[in-house]
Amino acid sequence: MISLPLVYTILALMAYTSSFWYLLIHLVSKREPNHWFIRLVLGLGLVLHAAVLYNDMLTPLGVNYDVFVLMSFTSGLMLLLSFIFSAFRPILALNLIGIPVAAVGLIMGFSLSKQNQFIEQHFLGLDIHIILSLSAYAVLLMATIQAVILWFQDRELKNKQKRLWVNLLPSFQAMESLLFDLIITGFALLTVALVFGFFTIDDFFAQHLAHKTAFSIISWFVYGALLIGHYRFGWRGQKAIRFTLIGFVLLAIGFIGSKFVLEMILGR
Structure with a gap:
C-alpha cells in the first residue's frame, strides 16, 4: 500500500522538476518566464515538502532530530527563502540553485531518515x-x-x-x-x-x-x-x-x- 508521505514526496519532486526545467529553458533562451506559474508550481512543491516534513519531524514523542530529516528541513527552508525573496527582488534565477538542493534534501529525508532520534x-x-x-x-x-x-x-x-x-x-x-x-x-x-x-x-x-x-x-x-x-x-x-x-x-x-x-x- 502506498503511503501518503510517499505520494506527497513524489508530487513535490514533480513540482520541483517542472519549475526547474521551465525556469532554466526560459532563462537560457532569454525569454521572460511567467512569474505566476513559477510561484504556483514551486509554492505547491514547498507545501508538499512541508507536509512530508510534518510527518517525519513532528511525532507524538517529540521532534525527530534525525540528521537526514534536518537536511530536508534546512534545504526546504533555503528554497522557501529564495522563493520569498524572489517575489520582491529580481533574483528568480537563483531558484535554479535552491530547487535541486531542496529536492535532494527531500529525497534523503524521506528515504534515509530514522524515527527514533529524540532528545531524552x-x-x-x-x-x-x-x-x-x-x-x-x-x-x-x-x-x-x-x-x-x-x-x-x-x-x-x-x-x-x-x-x-x-x-x-x-x-x-x-x-x-x-x-x-x-x-x-x-x-x-x-x-x-x-x-x-x-x-x-x-x-x-x-x-x-x-x-x-x-x-x-x-x-x-x-x-x-x-x-x-x-x-x-x-x-x-x-x-x-x-x-x-x-x-x-x-x-x-x-x-x-x-x-x-x-x-x-x-x-x-
Missing part, C-alpha cells in the same frame, strides 16, 4: 531553541553561498568574456541586496536562538556547550558589525563578502568543533 529530556523551549538555531545556520549558510557567488561574479564581470552562468545571474546590485536580506534574516534568527538558549539551558559548561556558545556569540558580533558598517558607513563589495565568510566560519567551528570534541574525543 526535551521541552518546548529547548525544541524552539534548536529549531531557531538550525534555521539561523541554514540562512547564514545561504548568505555564505551568496557571498561566494558574488565573489566569482565580481571576478567574471571584470573580464571581457563572461561565462554562461554569469549571464544567467541577476545584476550584481540585486545579488548584493539579497546578501544583506539574508544576513539580516539570519542575524535575527541567531539573536532569538541565543536568547532562548540562555533561558532554556541551565549550565552551558555542564552540558559541554561553552565552546559552541562562545563561537556563536563571536559570530553574532561579526554579523552585527557588518550590518552596522553597511547601513552607517556604506560597507559593501569585498568587505561585506569577507565579513560574511568570517562570520560563518566561526559558526561552523562552534557547531562542528563541538560535535567533534564530544563524539570523537570524549565519546559522548
